[in-house]
Amino acid sequence: MTRPPPPGRRPVPPNPARDLGVRVLMRVMSGDSFAAPALDTALHAAQLPARDAGLATHLVYGTLRHHASLRAALTPMLDAGTHPKVWTLLLAGTFEKLYLDTPAHAVVSEYVNLARDARLAPPGLVNAVLRRVEAAPVSPASELPEWLADTFRDAYGSQADDVMASFLDPQPLWLSLSDAGVATLEAEGSLVTPGVQGADRVELSRPLRETEAYRTGQAQPINPASLACVAALGDVNGQRVLDLAGGAGIKAAMLAARGADVTSVDVQPGRHAAARRNLKRLNLHATLITHDLTGPLDVEPAALVLLDAPCTGTGTLRSHPEIKLRLTPDGVEQAAALQARMLHTAAPLVSAGGTLVYSVCSVTPQEGPDVVEAFLNTHPDFRAADLPALDVPHVPAGPGVLTVPVDGIDGFFIARLQRR
Structure with a gap:
């Protein structure tokens, strides 16, 4: 027969925010999901109070943003065979101890209770590690793979340190x-x-x-850098605009709000469903077409075409920090090859004298300047044109510009191409 715990010694149930945050992190770090949809789904199902939802959000994104330094702090105390579930719980607990204002004794107590109740880790190990763990001194660049940190240095020069530090801040x-x-x-x-x-x-x-x-x-909701892609088209009022790789139709909505007659194209029908709901909410209209843009699209050419191509997302590490844990140089090359095919598809959709804006939310040269320069070399009827004045901070990047991802702004490559 199991004896009840002595009076005053009953374990305190773990805080639901920490339980939810750790479970979301397990899904993300195993590669099963991206942080944003996993967290949104979990929070919707749990209906946590605002304060607890905020804590869960901080735990998920903060742990991912500071993953490298947290792992460096924990590595001396864990052996090579430590289970991923144990790692995840300790990473979250270490983030809360080192980066949030929670008292250290409370952090230890909460995560020991969570380890015990949810059977995620040996409580004694969690107690010992979280009591002893201390910050590992690292620079913001050390939170990135070395090759990716070098990419930011090449892209932004003297501003690179500010950019990499900004990626560790919460996304406004x-x-x-x-x-x-x-x-x-x-x-x-x-x-x-x-x-x-x-x-x-x-x-x-x-x-x-x-x-x-x-x-x-x-x-x-839209980031200023995304709005800069729309602004790069110039005045769209009364103009027919093709929005290629339009995703959930956010840029299509912004174009329609500016008076454009928009046709948005994407390969995934599910994204059109989201676009329809959002356009209805905004009382706006756009024509939606499902099509794989690696092949020809049979529509009438337009004077204004926007191709915001799918990419590796390296300019969005503030809101998608898990990217840096998964991305490899090979992944960049694969994305660039896809973008080149889609840009080739976009070319005949631009009418004579028309404008094609190419953008990606990535700062790697392979996905930005290299794709556009290769396109211009094989499409002599196009030339690089000056962009309209942009409000977001930006730097030159070959035939286009890179927005500077500081102060909550994402990093985008944007080029404006004119058909002769």
């Missing part, structure tokens, strides 16, 4: 807002700070989907 919320959207958010107690490129930086008083601005179509 950027919203494209109407005047009514600003007013309703502020009336609800949210803080709206004017940003750049038509996006405002917002600190919400409640979850975004519960705000009146979002529900009534007065707010659209």
Whole structure:
């Protein structure tokens, strides 16, 4: 017969935020999912209070952003056969101890309880390790694979250290807002700070989907660098625009809001479903076509074409830190090969005298300048053209520019090509 615990010694149930955060991290670090969808799904199912949801979010993203330094701190205390579940729990606990304001004794207690109740790790090991672990001194560059840190140094020169440090900061919320959207958010107690490129930086008083601005179509989440891709087309009012590789239709919505007649093309029908829901929420319209852009597309050419090609996402490490744990140089080359095929498909869709904007949310030269330069060498009817003035900070990059990913802005390569 099992004896009840002595009075005053009953284990305290683990905080649900930590339980959720560790389980999401297990999925992400095993390669089963990306952080954003895994966390969103888990939070939606758990319906945690706002404070606990915030803690879970900090644990997931903070642990991934600081993964290299956390692992360096833990490695001397763990052997090579330590189970991945144990590693994940200790990484999260070490992040909370070293980077959040939680008292050390509380961190030890919480993660020992979580290890015991969820059977994720030996409680004695968790207790011993979290009591002893100390920060391993590293630079922001050390949080990246060496080849990727060198990529940022080559891309941004003297600004590279600031860029790599900025990737360790939490991602702010950027919203494209109407005047009514600003007013309703502020009336609800949210803080709206004017940003750049038509996006405002917002600190919400409640979850975004519960705000009146979002529900009534007065707010659209989008990074300023993504809006810079739209701005690179110039004035789109009254113009027919082809939005290639349009994904969930966010840029299509921004183009439609600016008065364009938009046709958005993507290979995944599921993304069109998300685009339709979002366009309906915003009271906007776009034509949606499902097509694999590695092959010819039978539509009438347009004077304005945007190809925001799928890429490795190296300019979005702040909001997608798991990328740096998975990406390899071979992955960059594979992405560049796909982008080259899609750019070739886009060429005949641009009418004579028209404009083709090519963009990727990556800063590797293979996916940006190299793809465009190879395209120009094989398509003499196109030339690189100057970009309209962009509000986001940017630096030259061959036939285009790179936005500088600091202060919550993503890193994009953007080139504007003119057909003769």
